[in-house]
Amino acid sequence: MRPIMVDRVGIRFQVLTVILVVFGFLVLPMWGGAIAADLELDDQSGGLGSTVVFTLSVNNAPNNVSSLGLDIGFDPTVLQYVSADFTGCLLESFTFIDASNPESGVIRTGGFTVGEPLAAASTGCLARISFTVIGNTDHVLPLSSLKDDISGWTTKAGSFAYQEFGLEPASVSICQGGSVEFRVVPEGIGTPPFTWRVDGLVVQTGDARTYTYRATEEGQHTISVEDSTTLSAQTTATVEDEDDSGALDIPAASGQAGMPVIIPVRIQSAPNEVSSLGFDVQFDPSILQFDSADFTGTLLENFEFKQASNPLPGVVRVGGFTVGSPIPSGATGDLVNLTFIVSCQECTSSSLDLEALKDHIATWTTSGSCFLACCRCDGDVNSDSEISPLDALCAFETYLLICPTSCGIPCEDVCCDVSDDGDCSPFDAQCIFLKYLGLPSCLD
Numbered sequence: 316m317r318p319i320m321v322d323r324v325g326i327r328f329q330v331l332t333v334i335l336v337v338f339g340f341l342v343l344p345m346w347g348g349a350i351a352a353d354l355e356l357d358d359q360s361g362g363l364g365s366t367v368v369f370t371l372s373v374n375n376a377p378n379n380v381s382s383l384g385l386d387i388g389f390d391p392t393v394l395q396y397v398s399a400d401f402t403g404c405l406l407e408s409f410t411f412i413d414a415s416n417p418e419s420g421v422i423r424t425g426g427f428t429v430g431e432p433l434a435a436a437s438t439g440c441l442a443r444i445s446f447t448v449i450g451n452t453d454h455v456l457p458l459s460s461l462k463d464d465i466s467g468w469t470t471k472a473g474s475f476a477y478q479e480f481g482l483e484p485a486s487v488s489i490c491q492g493g494s495v496e497f498r499v500v501p502e503g504i505g506t507p508p509f510t511w512r513v514d515g516l517v518v519q520t521g522d523a524r525t526y527t528y529r530a531t532e533e534g535q536h537t538i539s540v541e542d543s544t545t546l547s548a549q550t551t552a553t554v555e556d557e558d559d560s561g562a563l564d565i566p567a568a569s570g571q572a573g574m575p576v577i578i579p580v581r582i583q584s585a586p587n588e589v590s591s592l593g594f595d596v597q598f599d600p601s602i603l604q605f606d607s608a609d610f611t612g613t614l615l616e617n618f619e620f621k622q623a624s625n626p627l628p629g630v631v632r633v634g635g636f637t638v639g640s641p642i643p644s645g646a647t648g649d650l651v652n653l654t655f656i657v658s659c660q661e662c663t664s665s666s667l668d669l670e671a672l673k674d675h676i677a678t679w680t681t682s683g684s685c686f687l688a689c690c691r692c693d694g695d696v697n698s699d700s701e702i703s704p705l706d707a708l709c710a711f712e713t714y715l716l717i718c719p720t721s722c723g724i725p726c727e728d729v730c731c732d733v734s735d736d737g738d739c740s741p742f743d744a745q746c747i748f749l750k751y752l753g754l755p756s757c758l759d
C-alpha cells in the first residue's frame with residue numbers, strides 16, 4: 316500500500332506543477348495584454364450628431380512622469396474633434412497641459428510639470444477627448460509617437476462603433492386593437508423636437524423620444540420619425556385583422572395580467588355531421604397558461620366522451636366521440652370553453668392556432684385568434700404621458716360621436732375603453748376623471 320500512496324502524491328505534485336506552468340506561461344500574459352496596457356484609450360459608440368467622449372488613462376504607471384506627449388489618430392470623415400478636458404484627471408496639476416489638432420485625423424496632447432510628477436504606479440484618467448459623430452464608419456483610434464517619460468510604454472488603441480439612428484421595435488406584427496410603443500435609438504441620439512408620422516401624416520411632434528401607435532386599421536403601416544436636423548428612420552407595423560373565416564374558429568380575445576380569460580373554440584356552419592373529433596389549440600405559453608376546459612352548454616355537452624389535456628407547453632388537445640346523437644351538418648356553436656391565466660407586462664399580441672384536426676373535422680378550414688394581452692386602454696387618451704380632464708373629455712366626446720375629439724384624434728382611433736368591457740361609454744370617461752382626481756377608479 317505504502318509505495319502506491321507515494322506515487323499518488325508524486326502524480327498530484329506533477330499535475331500541480333503542470334497547471335502552474337501553464338497558468339504562468341499562457342494565462343498571466345493574456346491577462347496582462349487584455350487589461351493592463353500602460354496607456355489606454357477606451358471604446359465608444361454613437362450615432363450621427365451625437366457627442367462621444369473617449370477617456371485616455373494610465374494603468375499602473377511604469378515610472379514617474381513629469382513630461383509627456385502622444386498622438387491619437389482618428390478618421391476625420393467620421394469624428395470631428397471638439398475638445399480635450401483634463402479636469403479631475405491626473406494631469407490636472409501639471410504646469411502646462413494642452414491638446415491640439417495639428418493635422419487632419421490627429422490629436423496631439425502633451426504637457427510637463429515643474430512640480431510633483433505623476434508618480435510611478437499611478438492609475439487613472441489622463442484626459443477626456445470629445446468628438447462629434449459626422450460619419451458612419453467603425454474604426455480604430457491608435458496611440459502613437461509616445462514622447463519623453465512615457466516613450467516605450469505599452470498602448471491599447473481605442474475604437475469607435477457607429478450606431479445607426481433607428482426605431483425600435485423594428486417591424487412588428489400586432490392584432491387590431493393593440494398598441495406598440497416605438498422609440499428612437501440609440502439613447503441620446505438626435506436633436507429634439509422629433510416629428511412622428513404614420514403613413515406620412517404627422518401624428519406627434521415634441522421632445523418625446525417615444526410614440527405609442529394604436530393599431531386601428533388593418534394592413535401594413537409605415538411609422539417614421541425625424542429629428543430637427545437631418546436624421547430620420549422608419550419601420551413598419553403590420554396590423555392583423557381577426558380571421559373568423561374557418562369552419563373551426565377561435566374568436567378574438569383579450570386579457571389582463573394575472574386574470575383568467577375564457578376562450579371558446581367554435582364551429583361555424585359544420586360542413587358535415589360529426590360524431591368523433593380531435594384538435595390541438597396552440598398558444599404562447601409565456602403569455603397564456605392553460606387552466607381548465609368546460610363543456611357545459613356546448614355542442615359536445617352530450618357526447619359520451621370528451622376531454623381536454625395539456626400534453627405539451629403551449630398545446631391544449633381536445634377530443635371527443637359519441638355513439639348517440641352527432642353534431643348535425645350545418646350546426647353553429649361552441650365546442651369547448653378554455654380558461655387560461657394571462658401573463659404580460661406590456662401590450663402584446665399573440666396568436667392561438669388550430670392544428671392537428673382529426674376524424675370527422677380533419678379536412679375542415681380553420682381560423683385562429685389574435686389574442687391581446689395587457690392591451691387595456693390606460694386612460695391617457697392623447698398619449699401625452701399623463702391623465703388629465705382632457706383625456707376624460709375626449710373619451711366622453713367619443714361616446715357622443717363628437718368627432719374628431721378635442722384631442723385631435725379621430726373617434727375610431729381613441730382608446731377609451733378603460734373598463735375593458737368592449738365598449739366606450741360615459742363610465743369610461745368618469746373612470747378617467749376619477750383617476751385624475753386621485754379617487755378610487757376602474758383604473759386602479
Ligand SMILES: [Ca+2]
Pocket residue numbers: 557558559560564565566567682683684685
Ligand atoms: Ca378567429
Ligand SMILES: [Ca+2]
Pocket residue numbers: 694695696697698699700701702703706
Ligand atoms: Ca393625457
Ligand SMILES: [Ca+2]
Pocket residue numbers: 731732733734735736737738739740742743
Ligand atoms: Ca368601457
